[in-house]
Amino acid sequence: MCGIVGYIGKNQAAPIVLDGLSKLEYRGYDSAGVALCVNDEIRVVKAQGRLAVLAEKLNGMPPMASHCGIGHTRWATHGAPSDVNSHPHCAARVSLVHNGIIENYAQLKEHLMKRGYEFCSETDTEVLVKLLDHNYHGEPLDAILRTLEQVRGSYGLAILFKDFPGQIFSVRKESPLIVGYGAGENFLASDIP
Numbered sequence: 001m002c003g004i005v006g007y008i009g010k011n012q013a014a015p016i017v018l019d020g021l022s023k024l025e026y027r028g029y030d031s032a033g034v035a036l037c038v039n040d041e042i043r044v045v046k047a048q049g050r051l052a053v054l055a056e057k058l059n060g061m062p063p064m065a066s067h068c069g070i071g072h073t074r075w076a077t078h079g080a081p082s083d084v085n086s087h088p089h090c091a092a093r094v095s096l097v098h099n100g101i102i103e104n105y106a107q108l109k110e111h112l113m114k115r116g117y118e119f120c121s122e123t124d125t126e127v128l129v130k131l132l133d134h135n136y137h138g139e140p141l142d143a144i145l146r147t148l149e150q151v152r153g154s155y156g157l158a159i160l161f162k163d164f165p166g167q168i169f170s171v172r173k174e175s176p177l178i179v180g181y182g183a184g185e186n187f188l189a190s191d192i193p
């Protein structure tokens with residue numbers, strides 16, 4: 001269980017994502033993080049501890065103008081609470097947040113390591129992002145479908161592709177995820193609050 005929030009629209013993403021996460025913090029609170037599309041880069045900031053620790057870290061950084069972002073509050077299932085195990089997890093071209101459990105992560109990790117991927121966390125989630133990167137050949141939806149065919153488990157995912165700034169890709173199986181369509185802005189959340 002965890003909190004996921006996504007925002008895309010006319011307003012600044014970071015404050016909206018943080019505010020959304022604060023309303024979902026009851027779902028997980030051992031660490032938190034955000035990924036923001038800033039120009040053609042994805043910037044990731046994450047920290048172990050309550051959301052306030054992340055907010056303080058962001059406040060201490062130069063402001064990041066972004067109209068598209070995803071965020072996460074974690075309730076660890078695989079890997080201790082730590083900065084490095086916090087979400088978002090990243091590969092060269094993809095960043096994502098995950099709610100759920102990838103049951104066959106150990107086999108997938110071995111498969112990816114044989115193909116040169118390096119892992120820095122103990123999470124099941126990192127396997128998803130590296131597998132997406134491996135399956136990505138310019139078409140996000142193809143990469144997502146191919147990846148999910150290989151994965152066993154539960155997931156609510158919010159995904160950013162570096163090549164597609166300003167778009168959030170999302171998919172769920174057994175984990176909750178809600179899309180809110182607005183006027184000139186859209187939202188994603190793992191619960192109604």
Ligand code: GLU
Binds near residue numbers: 077099100
């Ligand atoms: N299984 C993932 C992890 O341990 C996601 C946990 C969650 O849903 O917060 O990092």
